[in-house]
Amino acid sequence: MSLLKLSNVSAFYDASQALFDVSLSVEAGEVIALMGRNGMGKSTTVKVICRMLAHRDGQVLLDGQEMTGWPSHLAARAGIGLVPEGRRCFSNLTVRENLIAVARPGVWSLKSVAALFPRLRERQHQGAASLSGGEQQMLAIGRALMTNPRILILDEATEGLAPLVRREIWIAIARLKVETGMAIVVVDKSIKELAKVADKAVILEKGINVWNGKFSELTPAVTDPYLGV
Incomplete structure (x- = not known):
């Protein structure tokens, strides 16, 4: 049984449909790359998984349990940890306070x-507001880990960061995969970096699954039309 499974999911913003029969699955210990150009439905898919946006059709299952009707805090308690796009740290709290504010029992602690x-x-x-952008991103990842999630979702976790900081983030993701066996969904555009950590890829185009398979099987015939500039 998949840890997370979306089957033929559709989602709307008011009357505008954003997702059309999107399907993906994440097994325990897998790293999945969720890919596509800007505005193609990646963040909307993340919102549906985290229950910040209700889906209208299809199924969203966590460990076989249907998540329809769940509020976002219940999804978090059930083990979905989100590193949101734009970091969104609690700017009026210190680094330590950001981390302990969301802490739940488990292997992840201030020390780890x-x-x-x-x-x-x-x-x-x-204070979190005094940190650099890269440090705030590290804090956002650390904060998500402090919830001791079963599945970690990173939405554009390296976007806009300096190359050296991006490298630190990718090293951390690789360590999480190797050392923890945590299931991870990574929304990112860097094929080179994703190739080092991702087991599978799902590509969205205008809210539709256009490719799904092993990351090692991605070829220019796929990436050029759907991910190229």
Whole structure:
């Protein structure tokens, strides 16, 4: 049984349909790349998974349990951890306060998050608003990990960051895959970096699944029309 499964999901913003029969599955320990150009439905799919947007048709299952009608806080309690696009740290709290505010029992703690991102330990008493963009992204990932999720979703976690910081984030994602066996969904555009961590890929075009398969099977015949500039 898949840890997370979307089957023929449609979703709307008022009268405008954003997703058309989208399907994907995530097994325990898998890293899935959710790909596509801007505005093609990736973040909408994330919102449906995290129950920030209700789907109208199809099924969304977590460990075989239908999530229809769930509020977003119940999805989080059930084990879905989100690193949202744009980071969205609690700017009026310190680094430490951001982390402990969402903490739930499990292997992830202040100590283990600091081991993944040592800079957060160094800045634990700083206000989140004073951090650099890269440090805020590390904090957003650490905050999601502090919920001790079963599946981690990273929505454009490296967008707009300096190359050295992007590299740190990708190294951290690789460590999470190897050292924790956590299921991860990564929304990103970097084929080169995704190839190092992703097991499978799902590509969306105008809210429709246009490709689904092993990441190693992605070819220019697929990437050029759907991911190229």
